[in-house]
Amino acid sequence: MSTNGTAVAAREGVASSDSIYARVTWRFMPLLFICYVVAYLDRVNVGFAKLQMLNDLHFSETMYGFGAGIFFVGYFFFEVPSNLLLHRLGARRWIARIMVTWAVISAATAWVTSPTMFYVLRFVLGIAEAGFFPGLVLYLTYWFPAQRRGRMVAFLMAGNPVSGIVGGPVSGFIMQRLAGHGGFAGWQWLFVLEALPALVLGAVIYFFLDDRVKDAKWLPQHERDFIQSEIDAEARTKSHGSVRQTFTSLKVWTLCAILFGIVMGSYAVGFWQPTIIKGSGVTDPLTIGLLTVVPYASALVAMIVVGRHADRTRERRWHVVVPQIVAASGFVLCAYAGHNTWLSLLGLTLAASGVITALPMFWALPTSFLGGTGAAAGIALINSTGNLAGFVSPALVGWLKTLTHSLDSSLFLIAGSLIVSALLILTQMPARLVNK
Structure with missing residues (x-):
């Protein structure tokens, strides 16, 4: 075949694979996206x-911060077992189970009357x-190779903004x-x-989702074979360690620390953004809700643009680090904004855009080199340990706010955690390991 003929064939092959993955994307990514929107809303609507x-309940800021954060303690202890069960039982049944149970518990929070009830329900949630x-x-690793997965994770996590x-x-x-x-x-x-919505979506997931490529009867056999061959080829380049090896891996624990720093910022926005806006002089709940649209809308645009650029360039580290620096500057600006609503909103926009963009970009790091059961355990361990910051962040912010009657010291602390996390990426995650 001539050089021109080879080039044409290569282009046709790329176009054909693009159409296959486009069909896969439209089959279940919109559903997973809606599920993530609902999940994040139920997590932070507190x-x-x-x-x-x-x-109404005569709770202090410290009580609120502890209750908001204790959610992540229960999350931490059951994350790894949950992901291993999903890997064994299949995503369809397990994700449906998760959504139905959390819907019931989240609704039950409406009947809280004491701090103890609040703490217990948040922990069980x-x-x-x-x-x-x-x-x-983990489910995305069953369907998309690394060069396509960054965009899918970014699309999924667009549910956050x-x-x-x-919301x-x-x-x-x-x-x-x-x-x-x-x-x-x-509030009830x-x-x-x-x-x-989580109750309804749980049923939809159960009847609609396919656990693996081989189960996708809506795809012709040759297209299923093509996708599986790409997933298998990538799997041969990954580390397929045991659960024990995953728990003793320095790289995995470093990723836990990196995610911890990012999540410190993420839940500072999620749990305290309405309070920051209220502190700038806005008191009406509906107006506060409308103003929160600005940071989240900016974050949505930022994460999509950065996600596409990361996949196009196949560079992973700086696509996490730069958003972290932007977020840190936003938190510092919020600390200096005082009662200036528009300056506070600018700071929140930078903070939200940075942390919400950094989160999906971060997940390209572990999924670049973890595979098999090691991936199931590793992703869960990283997410659960990193998300302990979801407990530390609101609890610490609430305690410092009660102690100092100001959020300023907390905002500086959050900014510092983001910078430390960025430095860990640059010093401990070599580009040859994660740029795929």
Whole structure:
């Protein structure tokens, strides 16, 4: 075959593979995206409920911070077992189970009357949701090779800012307009109504999702064979260690520390953004909800643009580091903003855009070299340990706010954790390991 003929054949092969993966993407990625939107909303809507809940139940900022964060303690202990069960039992049944149980527990938060009840329900909610996100990341490794997976993870995690774009105004509307209806406070309606979509989606997942490529009867056999051959070829280049080897890997524990720093920033935004806006002088719940759209909308654009650029260049480290630096600068700006609403909003926009972009870019690092059971355990271990920052961040911020009557010291601490995390990537994650 001539050189021109070879080039044409290569282009046709790329076009054909693109069409196959496009069909796979449209088959289940929109569903997983909606599930992630609902999951993140149910996880952080307590940040909006806080605006009314604390006064109604006479909770302190420290109580709120501890209760918001203890979710991640339950999450930590059950994350690895959950992901191993998903790997063994299949994503369809396990993700459906996760969604139904967390919906019931999240709705039950509406009946909290004491700090102890709040702590217990948040802890159990963490147990129920354990394995959801790392399970989705693991599921993507069954369908997409590394050069396509970064974009898919970014698309999936776009559910984070979208949940803020949709959830902020909706949460504000529910709390303002439904307060007192049926003898329920606005924050109680919030927990009940925002839990309902997860029940429906759990059933949809059970009947719609395919566990593996071989189960996808909607794809012709030759297309299933093509996808599986690409996944198998990539698997041969990965480390397929045992669960024990994963737990003793220095690289895996370094990734845990890196994610910990990013998550410190992520949940500072998720749990405290309404409080920061309120502290700048805005008191109406609906207005606060509408203003939260700005940081999340900016974050959505940023993560899509950066995700595409990362896949096109196949560079992974700086696509995590630069957003972390941007986020750190945003938190510092919030600390200096005082009662200036627009300066606070600019700082939150930088902070949200940075941490929300860094999170999907981070997941290209471990999935570049972990495979098999090692990937199931490793992804879960990294996510669960890193997400302990979801406990440390709100608990520490709440304690410091109670102690100092200001968020400033907490915001500087969050910015510092992001910078340390970025330095760990540059010094401990060589480009040859993760740039694939």
